Amino acid sequence: MSKRIPLQTESDLLFARQAAREMMREMGFGSADQTRMATAISELARNVLKYAGEGTCTLIDEQDEREMVLRVVVEDNGPGITNIDQAMEDGFTTGNGLGAGLPGAKRLVNNFDIASEPGYTKITMEIRRHANK
Amino acid sequence: MSTTVKDEIMGIDLKQAIPTPVMAVDKDFNIVFINAAGCDWLGKEWEEIEGKKCYDVIETTLCNTKKCVARKAMDENTKITARNEMKCYGKTIPVEITSSPLKDKKGNIIGGLEYIVDISHSVKMENELRTQTQTIxxxxxxxxxxxxxxxxxxxxxxxxxxxxxxxxxxxxxxxxxxxxxxxxxxxxxxxxxxxxxxxxxxxxxxxxxxxxxxxxxxxxxxxxxxxxxxxxxxxxxxxxxxxxxxxxxxxxxxxxxxxxxxxx
Missing domain, CATH: 3.30.750.24 (STAS domain)
Incomplete structure (x- = not known):
């Protein structure tokens, strides 16, 4: 199952956060995991709105017998991240933020991957837990 | 189910019976087929529509743009869904159009098939949700x-x-x-x-x-x-x-x- 949410305004960001929470709750994730992912989505979606103007957030339920997995893909067609290593450093910001967004989001999730070029940026995140069955 | 009922149902032209518009175009966007629901929505007879360009008939907001779903479906050889707006019984309503490429026996793309779904209800709900979020x-x-x-x-x-x-x-x-x-x-x-x-x-x-x-x-x-x-x-x-x-x-x-x- 997957859900694609367009990110154009701040209320879309709230909608994406809420949708992720709901999907994770249905899958069986606890509230701490829900908050981790919702916060990580918040960080990335804010970046999309700030630097690219708009983008999309796709929530994908990848669970199997052994593991519950939520994969989230955040994409945009903005200017891209010039220096990914620098962007992943704590305290680095080009936009007057705290500079904790990207590296913080990475720490909040189990898997984190960035691919960026001018005109297309794709960030993939996953939170996984052993299934309780 | 008795065989007679089955035969009778299978005898119906189901394409025509689908209660939502279905349309097929060739690669140059000439309308090859549109079902009864499609004609109803547009308020036109098939004879008026036949052979015309789809963008001249259905006049949606994405028509003649890069985002046209039929164009994208044919160019990218995949199923495409997009939101759009079009006239239905004289009123402009929000719709979701899905298009997939139509291929000949050799697998060459020769046209596109589209079906159109009225999404006024969900759009209304989404807007309400947005207003509520705003209020909060x-x-x-x-x-x-x-x-x-x-x-x-x-x-x-x-x-x-x-x-x-x-x-x-x-x-x-x-x-x-x-x-x-x-x-x-x-x-x-x-x-x-x-x-x-x-x-x-x-x-x-x-x-x-x-x-x-x-x-x-x-x-x-x-x-x-x-x-x-x-x-x-x-x-x-x-x-x-x-x-x-x-x-x-x-x-x-x-x-x-x-x-x-x-x-x-």
Whole structure:
């Protein structure tokens, strides 16, 4: 199952956060995991709105017998991240933020991957837990 | 099911019977087929439509643009769905159009098939949801005076950029008006604190300090506390308390008061 949410305004960001929470709750994730992912989505979606103007957030339920997995893909067609290593450093910001967004989001999730070029940026995140069955 | 009923159903032209518009075009966007529901929506007879370009007949907002679903489906050889608007019984309504490529026996793409679904209901629901979210965001942020020199600002709901600005202004004005020494910012009702919200909180605390008031943050949920630490947000210079109760007692301490049991 997957859900694609367009990110154009701040209320879309709230909608994406809420949708992720709901999907994770249905899958069986606890509230701490829900908050981790919702916060990580918040960080990335804010970046999309700030630097690219708009983008999309796709929530994908990848669970199997052994593991519950939520994969989230955040994409945009903005200017891209010039220096990914620098962007992943704590305290680095080009936009007057705290500079904790990207590296913080990475720490909040189990898997984190960035691919960026001018005109297309794709960030993939996953939170996984052993299934309780 | 009796074979006669089955035969009878299979004898019906099901393409025509589908209760939502279905249309097929060739590679040059000439309409090759449109079903009865399609003709109904457009208020036209098949004879009027046959052989015309689809964009001249259905006139949607994406027609003749790069985002035309039929064009994309044929170019990219895949199923494409997009939201759009088109005329239905003389009224423009929101629709979702799905298109997939049509291929000949050799697999060459020779046209596109589209079906159109009325999504007015879901769009209405989404808009309502947006308005409600907006209303919640716009709920005022009351500053309550709980003792001489002690203010309480309970935050409920989502703190976004606009609301954060409102919170800072409200709190700072109230600090000046009430000559407050301590302000309690209670976050019990805030479900999620990301770096943007944290930045606003830090700004508020620093600005209050300039006016001579200490700010105590209370009511972080365990989930939020854990997330903030993982994010690497530094709240070291800020006084925080687990509950509003301990926050109030600390605030009273600041002004040299304390709550004692009354023994008569």
């Amino acid at each position: 965001l716009e709920l005022s942020t009351p500053v309550i005076k709980i003792w001489d020199g002690v203010l309480l600002l309970p935050l409920v709901g989502i703190v976004d950029t606009m609301r954060a600005q409102q919170i800072i202004e409200n709190l700072l004005n109230s600090i000046v008006e009430n000559e407050a020494e301590v302000a309690i910012l209670d976050l019990s009702g805030v479900p999620l604190v990301d770096t943007a919200v944290a930045k606003h909180i830090i700004k508020t605390v620093n600005a209050a300090k300039m006016l001579g008031a200490e700010t105590i943050l209370t009511g972080f949920s365990p989930d939020v506390a854990q997330t903030l630490v993982t994010l690497g947000v530094d709240l070291n210079n800020i006084i925080t308390c687990g509950s509003l109760k301990t926050g109030i007692s600390k605030a009273l301490n600041f002004i040299g008061k304390k709550v004692v049991s009354y023994e008569g």
